[in-house]
Amino acid sequence: MTSSATSLFAPVEADLCVLTENLKKLIGARHPVLFAAAEHLFGAKGKRLRPAIVLLISYATMMGKEISQRHRRLAEITEMIHTASLVHDDVVDESEVRRGIPTVHSSFGNRIAVLAGDFLFAQSSWYLANLDNLEVVKLLSEVIMDLAEGEIQQGLSRFACNLSIEAYLEKSYYKTASLIANSSKAAAVLSDASSEMANDLYQYGRHLGLAFQIVDDILDFTGSTEALGKPAGSDLKSGNLTAPVLFALEEKPYLEVLIDREFAQAGDWEQAISLVRDSRGIERSRELANHHAHLASEYLHDLPPSEARHTLLQLSDYVLSRLY
């Protein structure tokens, strides 16, 4: 059950290797100035969850037939959009470290970070247009809009204790789930799957993406700095209020005082983390993640059996297993 992402992705491991090499070449080879950034961005550290899902859905919906170059290109586009948004998010959030290594903007400066992100967004919209499928173009352009919207909403709702769980889930959809949902649907569209099947796979991606984000937000409180690759509690520190905090606020009124004054006094932030850890916030967040992971797996019901389908099902368990 608690297999690692690497063994889980074994059915598409060879495809993911090719994809990583393509992406490194794409951004690095033509532009020496971006070469170091490319090694950095598409190095070994990434989980490549998003292209893996696209490839698995491609195999599952092609039902035994070989997947096309367009499926592979879609997987690349998905990883490019994701990476571009990470690079720009790090500039916006002024993050110094991600996945345990310094961010592009802290290593190479804002200049290269903005350029590298723009180049990736630009290249992805060009690849996208050249997939020659207007429906897929629309699905992915929706994602790019949602990512921008999510980043802005996150900026607007900093330190806002009145954020509802619904608004939190909406923000998480924009930030994380939209890309997984729409690229899952796009893979099905490229396979000429029925619109019912394409919509089921959209819902699979949506719920899996939400579960994934909730788990990430729990790990910000339960994980070690080492395992997280960034300081624990850093979301809370920057005012990004996530599920564990929002649930904890219902039990611990003093938490609101600390957040309202933006942890201005010594020890405020540490005390806030303790309050969250002492509340039922973590447990209730885990239940919420569980709920969405379960919903995700239900949307695979009509997909014919295959090794790829089996892996997609396991993935919803894997997302939760990261908590143990």
Place this chain on the structure above:
Amino acid sequence: MTSSATSLFAPVEADLCVLTENLKKLIGARHPVLFAAAEHLFGAKGKRLRPAIVLLISYATMMGKEISQRHRRLAEITEMIHTASLVHDDVVDESEVRRGIPTVHSSFGNRIAVLAGDFLFAQSSWYLANLDNLEVVKLLSEVIMDLAEGEIQQGLSRFACNLSIEAYLEKSYYKTASLIANSSKAAAVLSDASSEMANDLYQYGRHLGLAFQIVDDILDFTGSTEALGKPAGSDLKSGNLTAPVLFALEEKPYLEVLIDREFAQAGDWEQAISLVRDSRGIERSRELANHHAHLASEYLHDLPPSEARHTLLQLSDYVLSRLY
């Protein structure tokens, strides 16, 4: 002949007013954090050259029939892409002033500048996808690629005295002419013009864009800080070598010494500006701009007579008239 841009654009003035209001609402209304940036970006100072050309070509190719909502949307997309690229360029170049007012990143910080640019790029690709025309999507995604490419090339060729005029023109195509060329062609495509006509209008936009960029580069040496809205000679200072400098280098070998040491000694930059002004660099650049403006007008040959066509012809004179 030397009419101002405002009187020149009289035939599409009402359309441009609506466009400006739409763009302000689009970025400002939903997101208070971007409201100030929107006023700033789409305020009165912009020349709105790009959407004006799209609208004029739309009218000229619809030959008396009303232009469609999709033509208007294309004009908005064009201005959004242009503005997004300016905002990010200012972050990359660390520019403090543009058109006489402080840049978004200097007024509101990198955070808002990156967000505003990403939001505009995202919104434009969404609008683009929803024009429901794959050829137009491809033309404009080419532009977004070219803008990223141009910005990277400019970064790579800083202080490079061996830059050829051909390489300079290529860089200018990526930076400026590609957007005008491809959006001109896209407007023709939306009017169902013949592919010969669409290609002619692409060439019109390409040559007009090159002339426009060359004139801008001349004005960096001949204009006053007041008229330019930024310090004169600022391109040279940042190592962006343009036509007047490249021509001057053929006559003034000492200029290369000053550029090679990146104006490290006191008075280097001022002396370099004098050397350019004392050379035939300005005159030869003017001839080059003239050549491209003339080529632009020739590509209007097969376009049936109309008020819009007349304005497009005048525009190639107007571009040069900015020098007098």
